[in-house]
Amino acid sequence: MxxxxxxxxxxxxxxxxxxxxxxxxxxxxxxxxxxxxxxxxxxxxxxxxxxxxxxxxxxxxxxxxxxxxxxxxxxxxxxxxxxxxxxxxxxxxxxSPMQKAQTIHEQLKSGQKKLEYEALQQLATLALDHSFAVEFISKGGHNLIIKLLTDGKYQGDPLAKTLISFMALMDHGIVSWDVLEPDFIKRVADCVNCVNPNLDSQCLQSALEIMESIVLHSSGKQYLVDQMITPVNIIPHLQSQKSGIQKNAIALINALFIRAENEKKKKIAESLHSKSMRTVILSHVIRGVHNVGNEMAHQLYVLQVLMMNLHEERMKLPVDPHDQHVLKDIEELRRIAFDVDGDPNINTVRKSQNSAKDHRKLGFQNQSHPAADFTKTPPGLLALDVMLYFARNHGENYVKVVLENSSRADEHDCPFVQASIFLTKILCDTLKIGEPPTEEGQTFYPMFFCHDKPFEEFFCTSIQLLNKTWREMRATSEDFQKVLGVVKEQITRALEIHPSTFDALRNRLYQLTYSEIIKIWEMERQSKEEWESQAKPIIELREQITPEIVDLIKQQRFNQMIEGTRFQQYNNRGKMKGKYWYWRLSPNYKSFYYGECSDSSSPLMEQLPNKLSVVDIKMLQVGKDCPHIKENKGRKSNITSNLAFSIVPDTSDAMCFVASNEQEFSVWTDGINALLEKPMTSEQKTQDLEMLLCMEIKIRLLETEGITIPTEAPPIPQPPSNFNFAYNV
Incomplete structure (x- = not known):
């Protein structure tokens, strides 16, 4: 050599x-x-x-x-x-942060307007930096900012910069929110309560955010905010043209709702259910000029959950069989159905004196002591509440449902009370009543903001659906659970379109007849089970084409990662409020490009400043192995661990993510595993592989249509006694 x-x-x-x-x-x-x-x-x-x-x-x-x-x-x-x-x-x-903090601190105390404004401009940006915040706070800078705000020294843009700086400093968690005095809170509350159209939008947005944080994070100051600000004061801000102001206004309402006592929660709910408030939320927020972004969708979801959770107390409250109010309500149900005299909603007049018989027709199990039917929780007394609402507010439909069922033969009778009890529980489970809102939740239904009694109206629509489905199925008492299963499926599928009104919900439910649900189930069953044959030729064919399909799935995952995804930013301490980053895979599959973005932007790869080479990725962690899940273990956190994953580079800390849904989680975890030449392990990959295998096999076997494929290859016949064959041309 x-x-x-x-x-x-x-x-x-x-x-x-x-x-x-x-x-x-x-x-x-x-x-x-x-x-x-x-x-x-x-x-x-x-x-x-x-x-x-x-x-x-x-x-x-x-x-x-x-x-x-x-x-x-x-x-x-x-x-x-x-x-x-x-x-x-x-x-x-x-x-250095120490020198800069000292300089800004001195400029703010200089008494010279120009120097002070320059300092505020720099502080609004630098306060986001943790190193600077530590130094500035150690010099008492936060107390200086609090004093400047309390004294009312600034107006307009200087005031906005001061509020932005204060919020950024407090976001680091270095200083407790309990240090704030009533005068400071009143000063910031005045910014929220001000209806001056010329008020700086950044000032208002920051003031709303500060008020929200005081309510959520202080140990005893929220009552001051509650005294100074009510949902009524926040209505004008929901009409703002700035989506950030609208989002912070809803967030403040949610914060007041969360920290309020039960009685106060009911008063807030009454304000929210008022026609004026509902009109503003629908017209300016949900159907406004701005598309509902991720953060706004989350706040509307939280508001919906909080309003629905007001029913939790009644849902978990078992009835006292001797409660006179309960007995009176049950008697009213019976009277409206069978002994109506002069009810303006009913055209005919009926009278009945046989209570036990009427209780049987209504569908009570315990006909001598009907209140005992409501002892099971959930749904407890909530079932009686919604039945009574149906009877009082939709009297004609209520009577129609009850009489239609009571006129059927006993075996085809749909017990209204029992059906209502089970249906109420289904609706509670569907809406997850009693569960706190999660940090990732974004599912809200506009129709719930269209009515002052949304859950009750939801029940009224659903009980009529149940009666219709019972009739379509020609059900008997033995089919009771089966009917409930079909109704749950109808409701779940109807909610998938996020109906804007209850009329839209009813129209969708009208389309989802029992026969339509059967067709949907049959199609799903066929797509799942078709070609799941155990015949040896099919198994061998599956094994032969599986690598091709796996490569196709890999390519699909890569293509979706090239298109990119916006993620909420997380670190080891948890969710970073209001921070998003966008990730894309390069077309050559060698690098990831990423950078910060807003909650609605989708930057191009060229606009993403940061790069991570695939060869620099040490491993992928998912679920409870992720740092942001481990570090938050034992803390009060709503991070969904089954959607969490982390990229661990060779030379730096893990990069933490929480996908917004299972599909997004599958795309990124499968894609990263494929890039690392590791198997794709998601459930979605298994489903995609099965679906594509079935489709490919079906296409390849089109020419065998009508031919029964044997489970085993036919036996090879014995050879002939001789091979003296003759062939005449």
Whole structure:
């Protein structure tokens, strides 16, 4: 062999890692010539800054720090985030967080308006940085901001910058919200209660956010906010043209709702159910000029859950069989159905004196003590409440349902009371009444904001559906559970279109007849079971084409990752409020590009500043193995662990995600596993593989239509006694 020693040798893993730790960057400083550096990530930051200062002949390197230069990411570089430095980044040498905090603190106390405004402009951006916030707060900067706000020194844009800065400082969790005094809270509340159309929108948006945080995070200050601000004061802000103001207004209402006592919750609900409030929410928020973004959808979902959960108390309350109010309500049900005299909703007059017989016709199990039917929880007394609402507010339909069932033969009789009890429980389960809202939830139904009694109206529509379905199925008492199953399916599928009104819900339910549900089930069964044959030829064919289908699924996952997905940002402490990032896979499958974005934007790959090479990914973690799930174990957190996953690079901390749904989770976990040459493990992959296999096999077997495929290959016949065959042309 000839040539130089070592030429052509493949670099060792150690040498590749050393190369990866070198980042080629540019260092800038105003008035200085740009330095181009090969930044060694293994060196201490202090040593790197010392070298940079030496080249520019700057004394006291401890007074300087490196900072990202992007307009939307002017954060100080620390040991915690230095892994975010990428080749080609432009960094800037600037005052250290301690020096900058001291400078801004002095400018705010200078008494010179120009200096103060410049300081506020810088503070509004720098307060987002944790390193700066620690230094600024250690110098009492937060107390200075509180004093400036309490004294009412600023108006307009300076006031907005002050509120933004305060909120950003408090978001770091360094200072307790309990330090705030009533005068400060009143000052911020005045910004919320102000109906001046010329009020700075940033000022109002930040004030709403501060009020929400005081309510949620202080241990005893929420009552002050409750005294100063009511849902009625917030109505004008829901009519704003700014989606951020609308979102923060709904969030504040939710916060007041969450922290209120039961009686106060009912009063808030009454305000929300008023026609004026419902009209504003529907016209300006749900059907307004802005599309409902992820954060607004979450707030509307939370509001819906909180309103529905007002029924939890009645749902979990068993009846006292001797309660005179309950007995009176049951008697009213009987009277409206069988002994109506002069009811304006009913055209005919009927009278009945046989209570026990009437109780049987109504569908009570315990006809001598009908109140005992409501002892089981859930749904407890809630079932009686909604039945009484149906009877009082939809009297003609109520009588029609009861009399139609009581006039049938006994075996075809649908017991109205028992059906109502089971149906109420189904509706409670469907809407998850009694469960707190989750951090990821975004499902809300506009129709629930169209009526002052949404759950009761939902029941009235559903009980009429049950009666219709019972009739279509020609059901008997033995089919009771089967009918309930069909009705639950009808309701679930009708809700999938997110009906805007109860009329839209009724129209959809009218389309979902029993026969239609049977067709849907049959189609789903066929798609699931068709070609699930155990015949040996089919099994062999499946095995033969499975690798092709798996490659097709991989390609589909890669294509979806190339299109990109917007995720809520998480770190080891949990969800980062109001922060999103967008991730895309490069078309050559070699790198991920990512960067921060708004809750509604979808930046192109060229607009994403950060890059992560696939070869730099050490592993993929899912579920409870993820850092943001482990770190929050034992804390009060609503992170859905089965949608969580983390990308663990070789040289930096894990990047944490929570998918918005199972499909999104499957796409990204399958795709990353495929890039890492590991098996795809999601349930969605199994379902896709089965579906595509069935389709491919069906296509390949089209020519065998009508031919029965044997489970085993036919036996090979015995050879003939001789091979003297003759063939005459």
């Amino acid at each position: 000839s040539g130089e020693p070592g030429r052509g040798l493949v670099p060792t893993r150690a040498s590749r890692e050393n190369m990866d730790n070198i980042k080629k960057v540019a260092i800038t400083r105003e008035g200085q010539q740009t330095q181009f550096k090969e930044l060694d990530q293994n060196r201490p930051l202090a040593a790197i800054i010392q070298d940079i200062c030496a080249e520019w002949k700057l004394a006291v390197p401890d007074n300087y720090s490196l900072q990202f230069s992007e307009p939307n990411r002017q954060m100080y570089i620390t040991d915690a985030n230095r892994h975010e430095i990428q080749n080609g980044n432009v960094l800037q040498l600037t005052e």
